[in-house]
Amino acid sequence: MATFTVTYLLISHDEMDIDEKIEQVCLEQSAELPRSVLAREIIDGVVGRPVNREQLAHDRYEVTIEWPLANIGNDIAQFLNLLYGNISLQPGIRIIQVDWLSLTDLFGGPKFGIEGIRNQYEIHRRPLSATALKPLGSSPEKLADLAQQFASGGIDIIKDDHGLTDQKYAPFEDRLKSCINRIDRVSQATGQKTYYFPNITAEAHEVEERYQRAAALGADGVLVCPHIMGLPTLHRLACRSEKLPVMAHPAFSGSLTMNENQGFTPAFLYGQLWRALGADFVIYPNAGGRFSYNLPTCRAINNAARSLEVPFKSSWPTPAGGISVEKVSRWRNEYGIDTCLLIGGSMYGHPEGLTAAAQEFSNQLEA
């Protein structure tokens, strides 16, 4: 029987010892009935089976459970349900790892990944630089002005703020046309290409329409918030034939990772699940900023996104928030060259303006 495994952190508690906790997960995520009422073939063919257990502390265990692939029916939505459907409603269960090697028929990973982007961009020995067009409320012309300044300073990737959708003050098509046009002009003048990733987050059908429209208008990639549009839609985009890399943004995902005894580890969510679903770039909140991860957590995300043990192309770890222009070399040294550094706010406050800020950012990448 074809199977795959999921590894959990399980926390036992007064009402439930570790054996009961394991049994609970094995049944809850499959038959959803007490073992006593199940036929033998359901127990053998459907219910999860613990295959490894390691005690980490008094009440904490790392437990691996093996699941029949047949339960998923080759369906990403049902994979997510089996992974963390009902057990999301029970305390003391955290997802650490999935055995992706058994899931390569279901997941395809990034279409480009680190190597594909490097080859396309012809940038081989340094991190990538990225920034965001904002704020909400700006007109397409204003956003295009910003894009022009960033491009003039040599930024590799300019993404929309993930809140820019199709508001009246900056309609989707107008915004894309203005920004693409202005960035192209700079690229032609300087000979250095800057890539534009508009935000296409919306209801899933609209996402695909905007994806096609972005491709037709000449965008270089797209930005999406998987936890708003739905995780399976990320995979669907990565499977499309258009050649637009996908950058994933963590909006709305925080609750899944911020409780140490529940949800997903950040490394699993951003570095592994998003990678399996096809994100070429995985944005995560960097240490030291206005968000909540510490440095070891960020390193773990980077490692997961690049790990060679995962049977998909690598994703670009894209730390954001908490990186100031002056500290780019620090982060480059900290995280290594296979990183896309995303700086927004700190450039907007630069005393010499956006182009100078972008130049300072770019210069530190080469060092």
Place this chain on the structure above:
Amino acid sequence: MATFTVTYLLISHDEMDIDEKIEQVCLEQSAELPRSVLAREIIDGVVGRPVNREQLAHDRYEVTIEWPLANIGNDIAQFLNLLYGNISLQPGIRIIQVDWLSLTDLFGGPKFGIEGIRNQYEIHRRPLSATALKPLGSSPEKLADLAQQFASGGIDIIKDDHGLTDQKYAPFEDRLKSCINRIDRVSQATGQKTYYFPNITAEAHEVEERYQRAAALGADGVLVCPHIMGLPTLHRLACRSEKLPVMAHPAFSGSLTMNENQGFTPAFLYGQLWRALGADFVIYPNAGGRFSYNLPTCRAINNAARSLEVPFKSSWPTPAGGISVEKVSRWRNEYGIDTCLLIGGSMYGHPEGLTAAAQEFSNQLEA
């Protein structure tokens, strides 16, 4: 300027007093830049503005912030982003309430709601009974057998287990045809109608195909997991022209509600947001079962789902898990008649079989 408000529980902490915390939310969910770099028209027209603050305890405040409607651009995905996008990644922020009256152009609420279903089903003075077909691994014939027994016992609504999608052992169409056929036969024999809600959870495009297919095959409603397929897709289903009520299942949603200092209150998520998005039935984990909510939380969900202060049709609170057949009258008395009681496991273990269990369940509703 047209606006709407969101009310938050904010927890101040060592690094950030309550004024800073409020300022953080106002900026993070709009301009995403420091106030110092923003133009006057952005501050006036885009940034959130606190309009009320109440101290609940030493470090806990209930704070209401007013937002420009223009920031949403009539887009449910962008509403979700403004509601809880980046701040999901920051600790000590919990969503309590939204001023739905200002959002009736964006949200439509349930198509049927409590009254619509009562009129259609001609059931006016009692709660509804619901159960689930399971386990995974059963053939369409086996599931149809179960459906027949439940229908013979007088259950109002039979839903699929939310893990039944399109697995080889029970393909979507075969399952629907078998179950619909068998339930219809019982209804014709007894003169009492039982309604079948197949699970259509999948990637968003597939959801709509299955919705149409379910309608064409004669299903009476659909079951979806909004947090797997994507919340905006729930709204899209509720706006379709087919007359299928939508039942929403909480799989994958737990992390949003289970930390008291973060995410959404269960009453807000299940009773308000799902209702605004169009769920006719909102399934939530009942107190006393294998999940984590207590009785006051469940009552708060019920009240939110039925509240007349919300400008949408009411949703059926559908407590599930933790209800045994013997205790149906207790829960009917506890929650009142505008409740759909969902019992799965306890009926499967009934010593006299499913039909007897279903009869016992049904009888207690009338009492």
